[in-house]
Amino acid sequence: MSGNAALGEAAILSGCMCYFGYPITPQNELTEYMAKRMTELGRVFIQSESEIAAINMVLGASVAGARAMTSSSSPGMSLKQEGISYLAADELPAVVVDMVRGGPGMGNISPAQSDYLQATRGGGHGDYKTIVLAPGSVQELTEVIPLAFDLADQYRNPVVILGDGMLGQMMEPVDFDNIVPPKAYPKDYILTGAKGRPSRMVRSLLFDTKEEEEHNWKLVRKYQRMEQKEVRYETFLIDDAEMVVVAYGIGARIAKGAIKRLRRENMKVGMVRPITAWPFPAAILQELAKTVHEFFVFEMSAGQMIEDVKLALAGKGHIHFYGRPGGVIPTPVELYRIIGRHYYTATRRKQQ
Amino acid sequence: MKKVYTRPKTMKDVHFHYCPGCGHGIINRLLMEVIDEMGLRDTAICVAPAGCGMLVYNYFDIDTLESAHGRGAAVATGIKRVRPDNLVFSYQGDGDLAAIGTAEGFHAANRGEPITVIFVNNGVYGMTGGQMAPTTLTDQVTTTTPEGRDPIIAGHPVRICEVFSMLDGTTYLERVTVNKPSAVAKAKKAIKKAFQCQLDGKGFSLVEILSPCPTNWKMGPVESCRWIDDVMSKQFPIGVVKDIK
Numbered sequence: 001m002s003g004n005a006a007l008g009e010a011a012i013l014s015g016c017m018c019y020f021g022y023p024i025t026p027q028n029e030l031t032e033y034m035a036k037r038m039t040e041l042g043r044v045f046i047q048s049e050s051e052i053a054a055i056n057m058v059l060g061a062s063v064a065g066a067r068a069m070t071s072s073s074s075p076g077m078s079l080k081q082e083g084i085s086y087l088a089a090d091e092l093p094a095v096v097v098d099m100v101r102g103g104p105g106m107g108n109i110s111p112a113q114s115d116y117l118q119a120t121r122g123g124g125h126g127d128y129k130t131i132v133l134a135p136g137s138v139q140e141l142t143e144v145i146p147l148a149f150d151l152a153d154q155y156r157n158p159v160v161i162l163g164d165g166m167l168g169q170m171m172e173p174v175d176f177d178n179i180v181p182p183k184a185y186p187k188d189y190i191l192t193g194a195k196g197r198p199s200r201m202v203r204s205l206l207f208d209t210k211e212e213e214e215h216n217w218k219l220v221r222k223y224q225r226m227e228q229k230e231v232r233y234e235t236f237l238i239d240d241a242e243m244v245v246v247a248y249g250i251g252a253r254i255a256k257g258a259i260k261r262l263r264r265e266n267m268k269v270g271m272v273r274p275i276t277a278w279p280f281p282a283a284i285l286q287e288l289a290k291t292v293h294e295f296f297v298f299e300m301s302a303g304q305m306i307e308d309v310k311l312a313l314a315g316k317g318h319i320h321f322y323g324r325p326g327g328v329i330p331t332p333v334e335l336y337r338i339i340g341r342h343y344y345t346a347t348r349r350k351q352q
Numbered sequence: 353m354k355k356v357y358t359r360p361k362t363m364k365d366v367h368f369h370y371c372p373g374c375g376h377g378i379i380n381r382l383l384m385e386v387i388d389e390m391g392l393r394d395t396a397i398c399v400a401p402a403g404c405g406m407l408v409y410n411y412f413d414i415d416t417l418e419s420a421h422g423r424g425a426a427v428a429t430g431i432k433r434v435r436p437d438n439l440v441f442s443y444q445g446d447g448d449l450a451a452i453g454t455a456e457g458f459h460a461a462n463r464g465e466p467i468t469v470i471f472v473n474n475g476v477y478g479m480t481g482g483q484m485a486p487t488t489l490t491d492q493v494t495t496t497t498p499e500g501r502d503p504i505i506a507g508h509p510v511r512i513c514e515v516f517s518m519l520d521g522t523t524y525l526e527r528v529t530v531n532k533p534s535a536v537a538k539a540k541k542a543i544k545k546a547f548q549c550q551l552d553g554k555g556f557s558l559v560e561i562l563s564p565c566p567t568n569w570k571m572g573p574v575e576s577c578r579w580i581d582d583v584m585s586k587q588f589p590i591g592v593v594k595d596i597k
Binding site (some may be wrong): 017018020044046048049050052053054056057058059060061062063064065066068082083086090191192193194195196198199200201202203204205 | 393394395396397399400406409412413414415416417418419420423426427428429430431432433434435438439455456458459463
C-alpha cells in the first residue's frame with residue numbers, strides 16, 4: 001500500500017469521521033483515497049475550496065464533536081497555520097498531515113524536511129505548540145495516526161504528522177492490527193445545541209490581558225505535560241557508539257542504511273531518531289553526551305532540527321551537519337561517505 | 353395589564369456594547385426572538401465572526417463558536433456536516449463575508465450547504481474604526497477613502513445577494529433593513545423564512561441586512577436610518593433576490 005493510502009485507512013480505523021482536503025502534490029492519493037472510502041462508509045468528505053477552508057471545516061467538525069483530519073503539503077500548510085493557531089487557542093483536537101515538499105515558495109514536489117521549524121514552533125501566530133509526529137515508514141504511519149487522534153483528544157490540541165513526499169508515495173506492506181477502536185474521551189466542551197444545559201461558547205478572543213495571559217499559562221502547563229509524557233524516539237546501535245547520528249523521518253531511514261555500511265567497516269556509529277519532533281527527545285541526547293562526543297545531524301533541509309540538537313546538547317559534544325535542501329534525496333551511499341569522512345577526521349583528531 | 357414586549361428568553365440579560373443607533377442590537381434581538389418563537393434554542397449553533405458582531409456570544413444564550421475572520425461559512429459547514437439536525441447559522445459582517453471570507457461564503461453557497469448566513473451590511477469595517485468595506489458606496493468617505501471611494505482605484509460596492517443568486521446551491525436570498533419598525537418586521541420574517549429553509553433541508557440561505565452605523569458614517573441615528581432609504585438601498589435594493597420553492 002502507498003503511504004498516503006495507508007495513512008487514510010489508518011485514520012478511518014482510528015475513528016476519523018470527517019476529512020477535508022484540497023489538492024496538492026505529493027499528497028493527492030490521500031485525498032483521493034478518502035473521497036472513495038469516507039463516502040462508502042457514510043462519513044464526511046469535502047474537497048474544499050482552499051487549505052484555509054479545509055482547516056476551518058476541521059475546526060467546525062471538531063467543535064461539533066467529531067474526529068477530523070486534513071492533509072496538505074508545504075505551501076498548503078502555510079495557509080493552514082491560521083486555523084491551527086485557532087484550534088490551539090480554542091483547545092480543539094484535530095489531526096493535520098503535512099507531506100513536506102521542497103520549498104520555499106512553490107519549491108518543487110520532491111520530498112523534503114524543510115518545514116521542521118514551522119511544525120515544531122507552532123507555525124502560526126501566538127504562543128502555542130502542536131505535538132509533531134514524524135514517522136519513518138509506511139508501517140509507522142499506521143502506528144502514529146491512531147496515536148495522533150488519541151493525543152489530540154487527550155490534550156485537546158492539534159497534532160501534526162510531519163511526513164514527506166517520499167513517505168506518502170512509497171509502497172510497503174502494512175498491517176493495521178495495532179489499531180484498536182477509539183476510546184471515548186470526555187466531550188464536555190463541544191457544541192451540540194444547548195438542550196437541557198447552559199449554552200456554551202468556544203472562543204479565543206480575550207480582551208482582558210490578564211485573562212489572556214492566564215489562558216496562555218494554562219496552555220503552557222499543558223505543553224509542559226506533553227514534554228514530560230509524550231517524548232518518543234528510537235535508538236539504533238547507540239550502546240558502543242562513538243558518533244551518534246540524529247535524523248528523523250525518511251532522513252533517518254537513509255541514515256540507517258548508511259550506518260549499516262559504516263558498521264561493516266567497524267566505524268562505531270549509532271542513531272537517535274526522534275519520533276516526536278516536538279516534544280523533542282532532548283533528554284536522551286543529554287544522556288548520550290556524557291560519553292559520546294561526536295553528534296552528526298542529517299536533514300533534508302539546510303539545517304532546522306540542528307537547532308533543537310544544539311539546545312539539547314547545550315554546548316556539549318561536537319556537532320557535525322549534512323543537509324540537502326530543495327527536495328534532493330541523498331542515497332545511503334552518499335551519506336555513508338559523508339558520515340565516514342567526518343567519523344575518520346574526528347577519530348584522528350582524538351588520537352592527536 | 354397586558355405585556356406587549358419583553359426580552360427574548362434566549363437573550364442574556366446584559367447591556368450591549370454596540371454604539372448608539374447601531375443596527376446590530378436590533379438584529380441580535382430579532383434572531384433570538386425568532387429562535388424563541390420557532391423553539392430552536394436547544395438545537396441552534398451560532399458561528400460568530402470577527403468584527404462588531406464578534407461578541408454576539410455575550411448576548412445569545414445558545415451554543416456559539418467564534419470563528420476566524422471570514423471563515424464562518426467553512427466552520428459552519430464543518431459543524432452542519434457533523435450535526436445535520438442542528439440549526440447552524442453564521443453571523444457575518446461585510447468585511448467578513450464580502451472581502452476576506454468571499455471564498456468560504458461563495459463555496460458554501462455553491463455546495464448548497466444547508467446553513468444560514470446572517471449578513472450584516474453596514475458598508476464599513478466598524479470594529480477597526482470605519483475603513484472602506486467591499487460594500488462601501490461609490491464616493492462614500494471612510495478612513496481609508498478620505499476623498500470618497502473612487503471605483504477606479506478602490507473598486508465597486510459588492511452586491512453579495514445578487515452574486516450568490518447565480519449559484520445553483522443557493523435557495524433563499526433576501527435583502528432587508530432595520531431602519532424603521534415596518535422594515536424590522538420584514539427582517540424578522542426573512543430570518544424566520546431562512547431558518548425554515550434550513551430546517552426543511554432546502555439548501556443555502558442568506559439574509560442580508562442593511563444596518564446603520566452612525567459612528568462610522570459620521571451621522572446621527574435618525575439621519576443614518578434615512579440614508580439607508582435614500583442612498584444605500586439604491587445600490588443594494590431591498591427585497592427577495594432568490595426564493596426557490
